[in-house]
């Protein structure tokens with residue numbers, strides 16, 4: 001399961017071993033393992049993804065979202 | 075009088091924390107924009123009086139989320155804070171944070187604090203705390219962060235005096251690092267680091283190790299030492315990740331003890347607005363309307379002051395001619411300098427309006443939604459959602475537009491954006507379009523509402539955008555560059571724009587354009603005037619030749635003057651040049667006079683109108699000059715007897731100016747941004763060929 005599989009409004013927890021995949025700059029913006037992500041919105045052509053993680057509102061491309069593994073919540 | 079001490083202050087912070095607002099509050103209009111040596115990012119420096127004896131020189135550094143740069147702009151922060159020989163190396167650093175995103179803002183603060191420079195934390199947007207349900211224990215936070223903290227509201231102008239008071243004490247600030255990275259990551263390794271560079275703070279050494287490629291100020295021996303320490307790239311990357319996680323742990327702990335936010339308040343509004351603005355139908359409709367509004371106002375609103383300016387300079391030139399003593403200097407002023415300055419001033423309304431819109435859209439947070447909405451579409455053309463802002467800015471001027479492309483992370487996307495920007499209809503093309511359209515397109519309405527001239531102009535804009543998109547697709551398929559991109563944007567909260575920020579932004583951007591482009595245009599106008607009013611042998615004997623030619627024809631004094639003047643122009647240096655290229659441009663429907671204008675607008679297209687004005691005013695020496703448009707409209711093709719600027723020639727010229735790369739400033743900036751001559755030359759040649767062919771086809775189509 002990755003962020004890319006979430007439906008709008010759903011949440012998940014970023015898994016620890018995503019650490020090597022997530023680029024440093026994304027980590028620095030708060031996208032850390034163990035944190036909850038919520039998918040707020042998907043842009044009209046299914047890309048990019050608009051997420052809220054660790055208090056930050058970020059947009060990332062689907063190719064990135066597809067790489068970040070999560071455990072789905074709820 | 076007491077001698078004033080000067081302290082250098084660097085202003086650092088995440089984007090959207092209100093750094094610019096704070097800078098404006100502190101420095102007011104006492105700011106100037108310069109360039110960082112070697113690169114062309116705007117460097118904003120302002121002065122601020124801290125106390126009777128202390129003046130602060132404040133440097134506004136580009137907004138960044140981390141001291142580890144991902145873009146060119148961000149690497150300036152690194153260079154300024156690490157490089158002691160950088161002329162902006164600060165005595166103290168102010169990190170600007172804001173109440174709502176304090177956690178993320180503190181990451182940058184923790185990095186800067188670890189450099190062990192005197193560092194102050196300013197928490198901005200204090201006015202938002204109650205509304206957002208935020209409260210914190212300031213004293214406790216100070217203690218935990220080992221740092222003084224000032225709470226301000228840049229918008230409400232509160233806390234600024236406390237800030238200034240605190241700056242006076244900067245020598246007493248605690249410079250202890252915040253996070254001791256070594257023990258949590260790899261004690262052994264960091265011991266070696268410390269021993270290798272005992273003179274630096276540990277974090278500074280670590281940054282030099284991780285960012286060696288971004289630090290070109292280091293000596294070879296130093297580089298050598300670093301290479302030993304960062305040989306294992308995988309390990310370094312891992313440690314950087316660990317470091318970031320560790321920092322967030324510390325910050326989380328601290329905030330847990332000191333900071334309370336009631337998240338449920340006021341997020342509803344943002345959520346609803348996001349839904350509408352990024353909606354799959356409404357989102358695009360709204361964006362299209364915004365664009366339409368921008369273009370509409372550039373044409374409609376700007377045309378009023380532009381006509382006034384045009385008329386004013388025509389009168390001014392006449393007035394100068396009539397009232398100054400006759401002679402070469404008067405001619406230079408009336409025919410060279412005044413029209414030259416007029417050619418610059420006329421751009422101010424359009425540039426100002428465009429930057430007004432861009433700055434408002436950025437301030438409100440809407441631009442990020444546009445990036446979000448457009449990213450996928452732009453990627454089909456090899457660009458990024460972040461290319462949209464540069465492409466829109468390109469409608470004012472390609473130079474700031476190309477600089478605005480710096481925050482595009484992927485090199486391929488950035489390069490394509492840079493290469494196609496010059497196709498967008500910049501304001502330098504507008505006067506050319508405006509005058510040609512006025513001459514060849516009737517001022518009629520079709521279907522009762524659409525103005526034909528307006529539609530033509532609109533068509534030319536669309537043509538520019540289409541050309542940009544098509545060439546982007548072409549480049550996307552041709553360029554073999556690995557597209558390793560990281561695309562992350564923050565979606566900031568919606569805000570009402572601050573009038574002050576918008577005002578400063580417009581003034582600053584307009585000023586930068588006038589000074590930058592103005593120099594070229596003014597210089598060229600003077601050169602042009604010189605070339606048009608001097609010439610070889612036949613120019614010097616013009617008076618006699620003309621007298622002989624007309625023989626015993628009975629001409630009035632005015633007619634004689636006119637004949638002499640036009641003979642002179644034909645044999646002036648520029649006339650000879652125009653004649654020389656006439657065979658090449660004849661198939662496009664141009665004569666040597668248009669040739670002169672083409673040559674002179676090679677370096678800057680806006681010179682076209684000024685050049686024709688100069689040509690015709692040199693020619694109509696002694697006569698009532700009238701406006702440029704009247705003079706051009708009266709011009710007759712001596713062979714066909716038709717108007718010189720008829721439909722085929724006019725349309726052909728429009729096509730030529732739509733596509734040709736006639737702007738030295740842009741070429742220079744492309745060279746600097748791409749660090750190679752290859753790309754500007756490609757633009758020059760490619761766009762030139764396209765311009766020639768389409769003008770040729772157009773001319774024959776309409777003939």
Ligand SMILES: Nc1nc2c(ncn2[C@@H]2O[C@H](COP(=O)(O)OP(=O)(O)O)[C@@H](O)[C@H]2O)c(=O)[nH]1
Nearest residue numbers: 090091092093094095199227228229437569572
């Ligand atoms: N409510 C409030 N808004 C502010 C304050 N300071 C800045 N802003 C707004 O925050 C936004 C970002 O400000 P700006 O100065 O452009 O931030 P920068 O990107 O860090 O330079 C703008 O819309 C400002 O008007 C403040 O103290 N209170």
